[in-house]
Amino acid sequence: QQQVRQSPQSLTVWEGETAILNCSYEDSTFNYFPWYQQFPGEGPALLISISSVSDKKEDGRFTIFFNKREKKLSLHITDSQPGDSATYFCAASEDTGANTGKLTFGHGTILRVHP
């Protein structure tokens, strides 16, 4: 059972455009949502994260929008740069008071930014 879904599978934008990556989840107990960025040959690296008490989190050109009622979130990358070309993973975890490091990942969105 896939608990975290991402769309689209791949996305191509031009340099300077805004890329929008979507994520949805099923488990209502999820309350922490990190996005990871992965370049070929490397491990995933935390990009930005949000908890369920917020509806928006911004960090430079990266913004997460979160809709708890619909169980959806999106990552907006403004002024996209060729260096942003990577795979982006949406993940989720639940705060049980004893985080065990278990994250549930989506399949990822491959982003290509053309110069």
Added chain:
Amino acid sequence: DPKIIQKPKYLVAVTGSEKILICEQYLGHNAMYWYRQSAKKPLEFMFSYSYQKLMDNQTASSRFQPQSSKKNHLDLQITALKPDDSATYFCASSQWGGYTLYFGAGTRLSVL
């Protein structure tokens, strides 16, 4: 310099054999994890260790055994390898209870 070292980067094994994947972290973290990424599935949590003790195990098979000889080491022994075990195995670390996981570059395992 990479702070989480995984060795080897690539590994080819024959069905039925046994392999050990190595992971060392130099971030001063007290928790380490193994995740698996296969062609058809997203990154999957396998194990978490804190202070060299198993905290969570989400693998269904006993063929996967983590081994922690030092607090900054968490190796993964896989026995009786099957072609379905082919995947990239990622080691990660964090402070226990923290939400930011740091991942290594992975070991890509191919089982023929």
